[in-house]
Amino acid sequence: MIFVVVCVLLLVIVTLSTVYVVRQQSVAIIERFGKYQKVANSGIHIRLPFGIDSIAARIQLRLLQSDIVVETKTKDNVFVMMNVATQYRVNEQSVTDAYYKLMRPESQIKSYIEDALRSSVPKLTLDELFEKKDEIALEVQHQVAEEMTTYGYIIVKTLITKVEPDAEVKQSMNEINAAQRKRVAAQELAEADKIKIVTAAEAEAEKDRLHGVGIAQQRKAIVDGLAESITELKEANVGMTEEQIMSILLTNQYLDTLNTFASKGNQTIFLPNTPNGVDD
Numbered sequence: 437m438i439f440v441v442v443c444v445l446l447l448v449i450v451t452l453s454t455v456y457v458v459r460q461q462s463v464a465i466i467e468r469f470g471k472y473q474k475v476a477n478s479g480i481h482i483r484l485p486f487g488i489d490s491i492a493a494r495i496q497l498r499l500l501q502s503d504i505v506v507e508t509k510t511k512d513n514v515f516v517m518m519n520v521a522t523q524y525r526v527n528e529q530s531v532t533d534a535y536y537k538l539m540r541p542e543s544q545i546k547s548y549i550e551d552a553l554r555s556s557v558p559k560l561t562l563d564e565l566f567e568k569k570d571e572i573a574l575e576v577q578h579q580v581a582e583e584m585t586t587y588g589y590i591i592v593k594t595l596i597t598k599v600e601p602d603a604e605v606k607q608s609m610n611e612i613n614a615a616q617r618k619r620v621a622a623q624e625l626a627e628a629d630k631i632k633i634v635t636a637a638e639a640e641a642e643k644d645r646l647h648g649v650g651i652a653q654q655r656k657a658i659v660d661g662l663a664e665s666i667t668e669l670k671e672a673n674v675g676m677t678e679e680q681i682m683s684i685l686l687t688n689q690y691l692d693t694l695n696t697f698a699s700k701g702n703q704t705i706f707l708p709n710t711p712n713g714v715d716d
Contacts (some may be wrong), residue, residue, distance in 0.1 A: 453485035458494070463528070465492040465535050475531050484507055499525050499592060504546045508557045511563055514605050516557070519598035520549055520576070524591050531532065533588030541589055546584050549594070552576040562601060569596045 457480050458464045464476040468489050483489035500524045509515050522545055526534045538544055556572050557565060565572070577594035584591055600606075 449485075454482050456481055456483060457489060461635055463495050463497065463531050465495065465531070466490070467492040472532065472536070474651045493518060495531055495535060496527055497526055497528060499523055500542075502545050504549060506550050506553050508554045510560060510562045512561045514562045515602050516562070516565065517598075518553060518596055518599040519600075520553070520556075520573075521595045521597050522577075522580070522591060523593040525590050527585075527588050527590050530588030533586070535588075538587040538589075541584075541587065544587070545580060545584065545589075545591075548580040549576055552579045555696075562605070565599060569599060572596060576630045 456464070456476075458476050458478045460478045462478065462480075466473045466476055466483060466489055468484070473489060473491075483491075502524065504520050504522070506520060507515060508518065508519045524541070524545060524554070534541070553572070553576060556575060559566065560572075573596045575595050576596075577591055580594065581591035
């Protein structure tokens, strides 16, 4: 009976030390007496028991993300804080490199990103940095990816999520932006006032033109009336010359003008009808 129990216990121990499971999206590094033996993919596996074969590490193949903050200086001597997010994963074909060549991948990625940014950003002004943020991120991604390939890592994506200049510089930028907006608004208002003035001037000019046309037509009508009156009087054989007829008609016009002046009250000023009479 005791022998059976011992055999069962030995069987359980051997089974537990022999059979192992690797989860999905991960691999296991198997060593034999401390020396690399193989990489075990996801699923159930068997190894030599009693510590002959051991699981040195379990490596995740899932996508990982590293968030870092880098301080650097632009070409126009503005210090900025840059938030950078890097997505990376272990290359399934280079799992041994990822485990044996690099102890802390996130720290190494951070160092490469800092070096790449501090090489690229000082070549740009602050405005250019904001404009070319995506281009810089792509350039950094290529540089870091090239370095990390040696260690069995793939850089999937690098994003510059935030560019934060010094507080005083940020305030100055806001003030400049506000001033620019005010200048644009002032230009728009000035243009609107200009349009109003031009429109009013054009309207006034058109009014004067129409007024002049009206006066010209009025005078033409008067002349035509006088000519018609002279013709009618001549045809009536009144026995007067054209000069006499013209004198009578002008006298009538003069009397009509006096009546018009009289209707205006004290608003009418009489002046001599020739320049020589101004002194009178």
